[in-house]
Amino acid sequence: AQTVTQSQPEMSVQEAETVTLSCTYDTSESNYYLFWYKQPPSRQMILVIRQEAYKQQNATENRFSVNFQKAAKSFSLKISDSQLGDTAMYFCAFIQGGGADGLTFGKGTHLIIQP
Amino acid sequence: GAVVSQHPSWVICKSGTSVKIECRSLDFQATTMFWYRQFPKQSLMLMATSNEGSKATYEQGVEKDKFLINHASLTLSTLTVTSAHPEDSSFYICSARDPRQGGGEQYFGPGTRLTVT
Numbered sequence: 263a264q265t266v267t268q269s270q271p272e273m274s275v276q277e278a279e280t281v282t283l284s285c286t287y288d289t290s291e292s293n294y295y296l297f298w299y300k301q302p303p304s305r306q307m308i309l310v311i312r313q314e315a316y317k318q319q320n321a322t323e324n325r326f327s328v329n330f331q332k333a334a335k336s337f338s339l340k341i342s343d344s345q346l347g348d349t350a351m352y353f354c355a356f357i358q359g360g361g362a363d364g365l366t367f368g369k370g371t372h373l374i375i376q377p
Numbered sequence: 378g379a380v381v382s383q384h385p386s387w388v389i390c391k392s393g394t395s396v397k398i399e400c401r402s403l404d405f406q407a408t409t410m411f412w413y414r415q416f417p418k419q420s421l422m423l424m425a426t427s428n429e430g431s432k433a434t435y436e437q438g439v440e441k442d443k444f445l446i447n448h449a450s451l452t453l454s455t456l457t458v459t460s461a462h463p464e465d466s467s468f469y470i471c472s473a474r475d476p477r478q479g480g481g482e483q484y485f486g487p488g489t490r491l492t493v494t
Contacts, residue, residue: 307470365483
């Protein structure tokens with residue numbers, strides 16, 4: 263079974279700063295996908311970024327980028343120029359290749375952006 | 378694209394009654410949908426995988442007779458909580474895969490807050 267670990271229950275940074283959220287995972291699979299989802303107070307889950315395990319290049323989406331270290335099974339999220347609207351719970355998630363299964367989520371990191 | 382709706386957004390029911398939650402994919406056909414449960418200040422836990430035209434697959438520890446799942450069409454899956462008890466109070470979220478996208482990502486409905494009194 264796969265496990266996803268987020269070791270930072272809560273983080274707080276000032277607006278415009280850069281913040282990195284950590285995630286490690288454990289799997290015996292070689293083909294899989296990793297995601298970061300954002301859950302704001304509305305509780306709507308929003309896909310932030312996706313990484314395919316077979317791709318060495320780190321994914322980027324505007325201010326969001328990941329540092330994917332496959333050998334170390336590490337998948338961190340970097341948010342640059344943080345904004346007040348980035349305040350939310352952030353969940354790291356894993357799915358086996360094929361994507362037919364449900365997602366395995368970490369426990370989440372509550373990110374607070376201070377004005 | 379890839380919009381998933383969920384209804385109702387919140388529901389209160391009395392102990393012993395049943396409540397149905399609907400999950401719809403609005404702009405794509407979803408052969409597979411998923412149901413998650415989220416307790417306050419916790420993460421999402423997969424309850425079951427809903428497959429169109431076949432029986433749902435339940436995760437270990439989830440009572441299939443209590444949480445009935447029906448995926449009768451390519452755009453609709455329903456979760457019925459039968460004989461609800463206060464401990465069933467939770468936030469239920471559905472998701473769906475868009476088969477037009479090969480990345481494995483799931484798109485989530487807005488969730489349903491269930492309170493059993």
